[in-house]
Amino acid sequence: MLSGDPRHSAALRDAILDGLRSGQLSARHSRGLPGGFGGVVPPGAAQHRGGVAIIGGGPGDPGLITVRGRQLLAEADVVLTDRLAPRSLLDELRDDVEIIDAGKIPYGRAMAQEHINAALVSHAQAGRFVARLKGGDPFVFGRGAEEVLACLRAGVPVTVVPGVTSAVGVPASAWVPVTHRGIAQEFHVVSVHVPPGDERSTVNWKLLGGSSGTLVLLMAVERIGAVADELLQYGRSPDTPVSVIADGTLPTQRTINSTLEQVESRVAEEGVRPPAIVVVGDVVRVAAEITELMRDVTA
Numbered sequence: 001m002l003s004g005d006p007r008h009s010a011a012l013r014d015a016i017l018d019g020l021r022s023g024q025l026s027a028r029h030s031r032g033l034p035g036g037f038g039g040v041v042p043p044g045a046a047q048h049r050g051g052v053a054i055i056g057g058g059p060g061d062p063g064l065i066t067v068r069g070r071q072l073l074a075e076a077d078v079v080l081t082d083r084l085a086p087r088s089l090l091d092e093l094r095d096d097v098e099i100i101d102a103g104k105i106p107y108g109r110a111m112a113q114e115h116i117n118a119a120l121v122s123h124a125q126a127g128r129f130v131a132r133l134k135g136g137d138p139f140v141f142g143r144g145a146e147e148v149l150a151c152l153r154a155g156v157p158v159t160v161v162p163g164v165t166s167a168v169g170v171p172a173s174a175w176v177p178v179t180h181r182g183i184a185q186e187f188h189v190v191s192v193h194v195p196p197g198d199e200r201s202t203v204n205w206k207l208l209g210g211s212s213g214t215l216v217l218l219m220a221v222e223r224i225g226a227v228a229d230e231l232l233q234y235g236r237s238p239d240t241p242v243s244v245i246a247d248g249t250l251p252t253q254r255t256i257n258s259t260l261e262q263v264e265s266r267v268a269e270e271g272v273r274p275p276a277i278v279v280v281g282d283v284v285r286v287a288a289e290i291t292e293l294m295r296d297v298t299a
């Protein structure tokens with residue numbers, strides 16, 4: 001690397017190396033598996049050079065993807081992205097990268113899971129390296145394992161890159177610790193994509209109502225009234241603090257603090273829409289204390 005000025009040349013070389021290490025730059029020169037792919041290569045897979053990386057993109061802030069996730073994204077020939085994935089990262093990709101939007105809009109049109117699986121497999125079998133960019137962690141209510149299984153059953157090499165799950169990262173972004181010494185020794189992460197009482201629900205609401213641990217509820221805002229009723233019925237106190245954090249880690253993030261008794265009306269008053277995380281438990285008081293002290297420190 002020569003620019004005329006030796007110090008400038010060295011700075012340019014270092015910047016390029018940093019970019020390659022972080023995944024902000026790609027030096028890809030062939031359509032094979034990227035170096036350090038590290039995936040599971042099933043028997044019979046050697047005849048094609050493509051592969052799939054199922055990448056957890058974190059809760060939304062593009063800075064919260066892992067270095068490994070970003071490196072593999074930079075190597076992709078094809079990217080299949082979800083609605084809650086950090087989409088601004090796609091702007092950094094080269095022009096020749098094919099981007100497929102598999103966005104799952106609640107109750108709206110989205111690519112069916114079997115079509116997503118089929119697209120991953122067919123692109124990889126055509127020799128391409130496919131990055132499947134998902135929100136949060138692929139294995140936390142993310143269907144990541146279904147996609148891994150589909151690849152392996154088709155003989156396609158696949159790897160998974162863990163991500164910062166919204167279940168923990170979004171509360172942290174609002175200063176809510178999911179555990180705190182002397183307050184919560186356990187936290188339960190629950191999907192409320194079906195309400196309590198629904199025949200498809202496998203959640204033990206009686207146990208959760210009787211526990212004093214933190215509850216982290218995903219996909220819950222539209223069913224928050226039914227959830228609060230269930231928890232109150234099984235023993236949680238009406239004044240249990242509740243924090244509802246919408247658009248966590250994004251510039252539009254907002255937090256609504258309430259109690260179990262009032263959360264349904266507060267969510268309705270504030271017009272909270274998904275995506276949001278609901279945290280139930282005394283750890284919410286710790287967030288209030290941190291926020292208060294933070295105000296003094298930054299004043």
Ligand SMILES: C[S@@+](CC[C@H](N)C(=O)[O-])C[C@H]1O[C@@H](n2cnc3c(N)ncnc32)[C@H](O)[C@@H]1O
Pocket residue numbers: 059060084135136137138139140141142164165166167170217218219220245246247248249250274275276277
């Ligand atoms: C299908 S789940 C996917 C979870 C994801 N795999 C993860 O680990 O974060 C989607 C739910 O995650 C939560 N969620 C994801 N991103 C969020 C964000 N940025 N802010 C608040 N909640 C979020 C919401 O409860 C949303 O309905």
